[in-house]
Amino acid sequence: MSLRTPALCLDCQHVEAAADGTVRRCARCRGHRLVRHAELLELDVAHVDADAFYCSVEKRDRPELAAVPVLVGGGSRGVVTAACYIARMRGVRSAMPMFLALKACPDAVVIRPDFAKYTAASRALRHLMQRLTPLVQSLSIDEAVLDMSGTAALHGVPPAVMLARLATQVECQIGITISIGLAPNRLLAKLAAGLDKPRGFGVLGSDARAWLAAKPVRLLPGIGPAQERRLAARGITRLGQLQGLTAREAQSLLGEDGPFLVARARGEDRRPVDPGREAKSISAETTFSADIADAAALERELWQLCEKLGGRLRHGDASAGGVVLKLKTQRFLTRTRSARLGTPTILPERLFEAARRLLVREIDGTPFRLIGIGAAPILPLADADAADLADPSMLRRVAAQAAIDRLRDRFGNAAVQRGRALGQHPVTRNRPATPGDG
16 A cells, blocks of 8 residues: 655645655646655644845845846955855855855846845744744744644644745745745754755655765754864764764763764754744944054944944844954954943944944954944843933933934935044945946
8 A cells, every 4th residue: 555645735735645756746736846745744843044035135126136146245345145046056155255256156236235124024024924823933034943833723724834825925925935944843944944945845854864864964053164074083974973872972972062963963952942032143344445454444434333233223123232343354364352231232332332442452453354243142122221320321322312313214324424424434435236236
């Protein structure tokens, strides 16, 4: 007797069961985008990943770029923030220096990032996900994990069907595409989401351990090049080699993280989906058209970034509990320094005060090609800049910043300029890119 496996049509969400391998097209719409898995209708942890998110939003707003390689990022001396799939097929990757990306893909259209637009699309996506389940944990601006256990009784269909409907809604209402991973836990759901991008729907269940065994160790999230080299030095290059280790062997061979790595290599993950623990990254950076070593010039650049960061925190309903300073030398060596704040803030001057102290320690005559400022940890906006008896001017500073923000929201960022921003650095800054720049 042949086994019958559920098949889900991603186009019309019709579900049917047929002997393994016999279903080629949907019986209802004749579509060929079918997902098959023995546990398809039983799994309830999903990972949602927006496909080439920044580039997809840009192509949505400029349909003439649909079939064109698009890069989001800085000018010729900047780096690639995001690359569309056409550009990726030509070897372009995120964080690649822009000049190398344009060598690999000379016909690419380069677009400066518009984070306000990306944030709006991210919020719209989150709203659609929260209609499926309240257990939505954002992992970044374009990724989230959902716990859909128990939702079948509410929606009347299994989670897999609701997720397929979500993908269709996202395309129709937001104008971008997503890839989905469905599995019994967060780790496997993330891996499943990457199986068939873009517009993918991957499923991993009890077959995950066997599937993982032949994969390189680098596949596991959290194993970077350095860890990969350390494992290779011990003769471990495949996850199957990790799966067979006992906890004692793993700790002896790999240290304290050994048992954890072995569990993940087997596809085990006990982390819950926690909407209260959202990992966010909010930052701003700029790459100079010519390297800068002068302290005053670097401080002017830093001030402008702190103003951007303050605005992005406000629009993201967040505040900074600390700052992270990033500097990149002319030899592409990165320096990262961080400091905690006494109380959370979104005020540019407070961000600048903390970041400037970090910057002063790094100014040693080294020419820098990039400077950046980030917020870490990210805290709720409601915690920011509370009245403080030790700083009676706080309420006045908050009110002044709110007035500036309102003016800029209405008339643009150039409507109000602080004193620090008036002394422009003589080096030409990266200008917004146009299709001709590609």
